[in-house]
Amino acid sequence: MQAVDGVDLELQPGEIHALVGENGAGKSTLAAIAYGAVRSDDGSVEAVGVVGLVHQHFKLIERLRVWENVLLNREPRRGWAIDVDAARERVRALSASYGLAVDPDALVETLPVGIKQRVELLRELDREPSVLLLDEPTASLAPTEIASFFTTVGDLAKRGTAIMVVTHKLAEVIAYSQRVTVMRAGRVVASHLTSETSADEIAREMVGGEVPALAARASVATAPLLEVRGLSARSGTSVLDDATFEVRAGEIVGVAGIEGNGQTALSDALAGVAAFTGELVFAGTLLRASDTPASRLARGIRVIPQDRRHEALVLDWNVRDNVALGRQRTLGLAKYAGAAREVIERFDVRPPNPDAIVAALSGGNQQKIVVGRTLASSPKLVVAYQPTRGIDIGAAALVQSRLIEARNAGAGVLLISFELDEIFATADRVLVIANGKFVGSFDRAGIDRGRIGALMAGNA
Amino acid sequence: MPCWPPLRAVLLALAVVSTCVGCAGKQSASGAIRIGMVTDVGGLGDRSFNDSAYAGLVRAKTDLHVDTTVLQSRSAADYQINMTVLANKEYDEIFAIGFLMARDVTEVAERYPQRHFSIIDAVVDQPNVTSVTFKEEEGSFLAGALAAMTTKTKTIAFLGGIDIPLLRKFEAGYAAGARQIDPSVKVLVKYVGSFEDVASGKELAGVQFSEGADIIYVAAGKAGLGAIDQVKERNGAFIIGVDSDQDAIAPGKILTSMVKRVDIGVFRVSGQAAARKPRPAHLTLGLKEGGVGLTDFRYTKSVVTPAKLAVLAKLRAAIIGGTLVAPSTREELASFKRIPL
């Protein structure tokens, strides 16, 4: 299959060029080809000078220091040894010249994501690129960090670097780019000066038609379902500190926050895979830290984990066996096939084949299986952690609609998302999480974007 | 079907090989008698009875013009497999070297009644098995007598491999020989519990030396090499080796070796096989047959004086003549009486 087909694209020095498209449209492949990491079958890439690429998922070596990462393979030498002093000085000068403050001696694993991104950027800048490719650079940044990041990038552009930003966040495209190219199914479908287009138009071009509308929100009577008092939990590096909130049956509670602020600990505590202190009362019974995941499932608490590939699916298995996962005992082997067909139909899984190996499906279809099997078990509480991460607009709308329908049918939904737009589109109430603490609560009617953004960034 | 080049090569190789199955004939082309030998886990290079048996086989090959094959055993599991392979290949005589294989010889011989087997050091009661055994007590008697004449501490020792009837023949003969010379000489007895554990052999020999013994008769297979290691570090102490001539391993420190001429047993049976004659059910080799005996003291002539040699010669004659019967069990040892020479 061809990820990219017959694409013509021209980057100008001094301008930020946004490349947008749905997941799987070929953006990342195009960036990789331009960088030289992937071979193109036909055609050519011509660039004046060096091409740099900053990845969506950081390619840093966590155990090494900042200067070691920045100068990897280009270390200044003194004889056979690395000249550490010169290296440190070079990184310091580099970060001063671009206004990207960072301690050259800090261990990368100790740095927050925003700083890690700077290290990534510095690493590419050290090569003095004339073209800089940024793949989803703001995926893990706070709204305020995003603004300052684009200020830096804008400065770079003014110094004469051609910059291409690969993204799916249309607000950023409109706010910061000078030119935008839209890709769909491996081809360029439109190219605009940003000043001459709108977010709506770009969205239609990405999808190839109208953006699907979400399911209607029925007004339903809510009832107490989950009460959380003083919940503190830890899962890996994720820490949740003294959280108190409730989720009622028949409502979607959105948890807004930037990645890495305690969301994983929250989700894992509810899934029964992380230890916690505090009080969790679910449908009148107390949940214990010693509960197994199985007992949570038996009570009707279902979690859609953030990382579908590792935490939710057995990639080498077929769709049928994956749909059964989590219900393998209650369902009974004989009913696996029927359950799979149901999910395939209700969620429009493609290909509609229960025997297809899940690893071969697109991310969107994989996620449909995870969400589909979760909702098919008629859960009382659904914890959806980044349920639309990395999937296309159509699939995302489907997933979001199904969550709304579950809410309409009386389930409680806790939607933990890094995408504010998703939360605003679906949630009845919004909680804001920052640095592991719940720092704000808004009713649907009283949502204040600016205030929520500030709270997310840790500015109380 | 696309054919990946390495695959093609493999298929080609398979085809070549499969057309050639059967190239290796079952009988040797010359139609010569074929004799196979299965070593025990000690294997070739044990400087003991596997090597000795192999020497007999080599002699059979050159003198009798037979084809020979040796299969070495890595573990006890290999005994039956190795014998079975030779039986399937229709060898004319199959030697099992060592009593450890007694039960396996019984099993395989039962399954292959047309084949003939020989076992060294054990008695297997099957019509198609020759049991080759040695009168170790006779050689051990001489060793004990020499030790008793040589000790300065009036204490000598025996270090066996595993406490089983075969090893008690060594023990009983040795103790009786010492008693024949001087009833006041103390004989310490210990068993390693293994024929392979060199470290324990060395350690236990050290214990016996520190308990006052100055000569140790070591019948412990490979584990005995540990004892020889031990004696190298001690002055005025000796080891008496066993099975094959071990004198050269530590020249001057090995008083003598009680040699079991496994090679003679192997060669004798091979001779019968080469002549296509029936083999005896039981072949017992003692002093008389030259199957056991002491070495020629080539490194220890200064210690083994002509007077001692004369005593040994008298004892040897008495045993061969039947006037002296060396005990082969602890019970016989208990009732053993010295005879006047």
Add this chain to the structure above:
Amino acid sequence: MTAAFLRTRAFRDIVVVLVLVFGVGSIAMLLAHVSPIVGFGALFDGAWGTKGEIAETLVQTTNLLFPALGIAIAFRAGLFNIGAEGQLVMGGFAAGWLGAQFPLPGYLAVPMVLAAGTLAGGVWGAIPGIMRARFKANEVIATLMLNVVAILLTTYLVTGPLQQGGANGSETGPLPKAAQLTHLFDTQLTWAFVLALVLAFVLRWVLQRTIFGYELRAAGDAPEAAKRAGIDLGRTALIAMSLSGAIAGLGGATIVAGALHRFNTGLSPGYGFIAIAVALVGNLDPLWIVVASVAFGMLQSGGIAMQAEAGVPKEVVSLIIGLVIIALAGRRVVASLRST
């Protein structure tokens, strides 16, 4: 054979194995101054030439099949059980010692001997299982160490406190006739071979067609997802390791009751290790493992014949098997490191 199959991992493994067997085997034979055609000819002929030779090949197949099936169960559950050798030895010891110590009438003796071996192997497998479930101890190291412990422990027992009459060296007394497995076709082949084949089919069914097998595979293929799906990873590890050990132990018992008719501490020339290669070549699928164990059984029995007839040291076979283990196991380890 479809074109798709030619691209699968299973197929590539087979190609790797064939290249190693014939390529490296040929080089080693040439170094030993033997024509590979003569050498491999002797090997094939020695494995399949006569009724007795076929029987020996199938005996070796059986001896490898049991531990390989056990290993496959553990590997499918994501547990690198390197301890099949020790589990097999423990099974053989329990079978040999009890069989000699408590002679029972025929219809009871064989089941008791086999059950004793199964149980002992199961316990020996359960130890690292518990260590893994309770303390998250690495099962590779635990099982590897327990191999050594099993050999030393049984050596101590049969030469020390549990010494039995009629024993030669480090072994138990003889097994009474009633406790010995019946031979088939007037050869050394016993119905342990049939038992192993049946077991392969049963295990295949358990893995593919039961909820237990489903959960075991999930725990192995995607532990994090399995845990979140309510599967108790600790319990699964314990059961898988016990079952794995039990099957290897049963194999040890069949060697004692079928061929040696006594337990000897050297009853295995490394079946438990070779079986790792067998299980991997068989792609951890019980039915493919049957095929792989026939191939390796052929190498085992034919290798000795090759040494006797063509003068090629049978270490050539050990060399090939070792390379197969490195190639297949090494690749798996690399793959598992990459996925984490």
